[in-house]
Amino acid sequence: MRILILCTGNSCRSQMAHGFLQSFDKNIEVYSAGTEASGKLNTKAAQVMNEIGIDISGHTSDSVEKYLGEKWDYVITVCGGANEACPAFMGDVKHRLHIGFDDPSHVEGTDEFIMSEFHRVRDEIKEGFYKFYTKNIK
Template sequence: MRILILCTENSCRSQMAHGFLKSFDPTLEVYSAGTKASGMLNPGAVEVMKEAGVDISGHTSDSVDKYIGQTWDYVITVCGGANESCPAFTGKVKHRLHIGFDDPSDAAGSPEFIHSEYIRVRDEIKARFHELYVTKLKDHE
């Protein structure tokens, strides 16, 4: 099963969703990309994922252009920006979903508050993508 997770910068939310899906089932072909890829991972996302036992430090931040024209079982957007500017895929996309999350990199305040926002969003992503995995992806080849 081939899954592409899209966000704007491909540095935070899409990377966390990518990491969690692979942790649920290493046999899934999971990729993530951005409509305006930053080219780097958000350090806060890497840190809170490591705290959750998932290492995403080896991921790359890639442009969606790399994946246009390919065949996908699921294309999932995780932020409003990507949902609004999601490109038309010229390949076959069986299912297109939008599961939106707040951007923790927009959080302002004390370092403790900002860290807590990364944790909150990480845990929301884990819960929503685990539900998706159990209801639609697991054993649904």
């Protein structure tokens, strides 16, 4: 089973989803990418995942172009905001899905509020991807 999780920057939501899917089942090949990859992992995303025992600190922010020539069982987009365009993937894909989430990296406010949004989105990603996993893979 090969799964690509796709977003715009590949620094936050797609990285957390990647970490969760890999934690549910080590036999799944999971990758994440962005149409405008930032080139770096969001440190707050890595922090909130580490708090629950999932280490994504070694993940890289990769361009979707790296994966266009490959075959995928699923490509899942995770963009969520009304002002955010979901990227399209034109590679060889059996199933295309969208599981959208807010982007906590754009939240403004106090440090406490920003971290609460990272925790909220992390927990929503866990729930959304666990539902996907139990329905489609397990």
